[in-house]
Amino acid sequence: MKKLLFIESRYVTYLYDKISESLISHGFEIHWIVLNHQFIPKTGNITLLEYPKKSRVKEHKNGYLDSVIATDRHLRFFGKKEKNHFYHFDKEIRKAIEFIRPDFVFGEPTSFHHLISLEVCKEFNILYLHPASCRYPVSRFAFYLYDSLVPYKGSKEVLSEKEAHNSISAIVNRTSIPNYMVPPKISLKESITDKIKVLSGFIEGERYNTPSPINKLLKDTENRQILKVWNNISTNQIDSEKFAIVFPLHMQPESSIDVWGRKFSNQNDVIKEISKRLKKNEVLYVKPNPKSSFEINKELIKIISEKENVEALHSNVKMSEIFDTVDLFINVVGTIAIECILSSKPVISLIKTYFNDTRQSFSIESYDDIVGIIELIKKGRFTGLSKEEKILYFNNLNSLSYDGVIGDTYNNKNVINENNIKKLHNAFIDILKE
Numbered sequence: 001m002k003k004l005l006f007i008e009s010r011y012v013t014y015l016y017d018k019i020s021e022s023l024i025s026h027g028f029e030i031h032w033i034v035l036n037h038q039f040i041p042k043t044g045n046i047t048l049l050e051y052p053k054k055s056r057v058k059e060h061k062n063g064y065l066d067s068v069i070a071t072d073r074h075l076r077f078f079g080k081k082e083k084n085h086f087y088h089f090d091k092e093i094r095k096a097i098e099f100i101r102p103d104f105v106f107g108e109p110t111s112f113h114h115l116i117s118l119e120v121c122k123e124f125n126i127l128y129l130h131p132a133s134c135r136y137p138v139s140r141f142a143f144y145l146y147d148s149l150v151p152y153k154g155s156k157e158v159l160s161e162k163e164a165h166n167s168i169s170a171i172v173n174r175t176s177i178p179n180y181m182v183p184p185k186i187s188l189k190e191s192i193t194d195k196i197k198v199l200s201g202f203i204e205g206e207r208y209n210t211p212s213p214i215n216k217l218l219k220d221t222e223n224r225q226i227l228k229v230w231n232n233i234s235t236n237q238i239d240s241e242k243f244a245i246v247f248p249l250h251m252q253p254e255s256s257i258d259v260w261g262r263k264f265s266n267q268n269d270v271i272k273e274i275s276k277r278l279k280k281n282e283v284l285y286v287k288p289n290p291k292s293s294f295e296i297n298k299e300l301i302k303i304i305s306e307k308e309n310v311e312a313l314h315s316n317v318k319m320s321e322i323f324d325t326v327d328l329f330i331n332v333v334g335t336i337a338i339e340c341i342l343s344s345k346p347v348i349s350l351i352k353t354y355f356n357d358t359r360q361s362f363s364i365e366s367y368d369d370i371v372g373i374i375e376l377i378k379k380g381r382f383t384g385l386s387k388e389e390k391i392l393y394f395n396n397l398n399s400l401s402y403d404g405v406i407g408d409t410y411n412n413k414n415v416i417n418e419n420n421i422k423k424l425h426n427a428f429i430d431i432l433k434e
Helices: 012-024 065-070 073-077 084-100 112-124 161-172 188-204 213-232 267-276 298-306 319-325 336-343 369-378 387-399 418-432
Strands: 003-007 029-034 045-048 104-106 127-133 140-145 243-248 282-287 310-312 328-331 347-349
Touching (some): 003 012, 012 418, 065 112, 084 112, 112 127, 140 418, 161 336, 161 387, 213 298, 243 369, 267 282, 267 298, 298 310, 319 336, 328 336, 328 369
Parallel strands (some): 104 127, 243 328, 282 310
8 A cells, every 4th residue: 555645735735635535545545744733634644743842952964954944935034043943843754754654745845844854755765746737738737856847757648739729829818827827716704714724823833834923914014115115116118229128026935936946046136147248228127926025125126226227117017018028038937938938939047947948948057148149139040939849849748747726725715626636636646556
């Protein structure tokens, strides 16, 4: 009997719980490691991680904890100073995984307890998979290996030429967007219930991924004030007289930039480096994320205010309003790369991965390479993919993914409907079979 271990991921836990119900009926043994005691599943064997007592915590070194600590969102964005809990939970998670000895582990690459879990799995040669939206095609997901963007297996499903062409057209015409970009419909009652649940967890002792309510309120208020300043110095349009480059900001904290794009997680530095390479009549526009958070900060506003070749786009400006007027996009590892590839729009991706690995998406060895790419575009030597190449590219994305939607039950209650659970079950069965 294969043992499956799920790592608690707040509201995603309830989705995993539903999947587990169906997997148990197929003979799988289900285990859990739970950090936040407010999110306890109903199925399987549960290991509740005990919250640390300072007197018992001993600091220790290993090959990964320094990296986990350096990327921790609580330390980076909410001002937490204490680090003893990392050593406590590293010991407890390691002990749990050694005891369970799972065949597969499912979790995220986001919070510190996920990152510790996947590092322990690497040591023990246990497969750690992160089920997540594959961005495009919509309503599909992939199983990514450990903390990477490398898909594991895939459905190998291929769309007909007509189906692929229609899907590509919908993306190009912006009538199709990834599931995670669809605004959630949350009632006031649901919002209040969530806040009570999160607060209850904090009071119980989960203060390691959950910031204090007062600190979070202060940070949220500060972020709103900073966004107002941003919008006051921003522009609503692209200057057609100049070569326009757009850098869409990744929301932070978020795994796409803080884990997969770790090397470029300081987006302020990225913007400064790009700015240094621009010549006269070349402008870098910085576009806020629709769910902007800590990535817009006082330092970034100072950079934009001081640099003549960097402009802030207003937070209300939609991508659809500016896309056609942009000469070049530069991103870390964003969905915009797929949209550019399918729209024959030049794009530079700072992190190379499977969905931007085409001849049309530029990868660079250093920021200096940006100069040559801009000159190539100016001289009219950029060529996009042909229709046939786009279909092959899109079908590759399709074949590496599975039908179904992965998400948390707070923002998308439909993820646990019967039809979606059936799709997810089939995908899990496919990767779990010999």
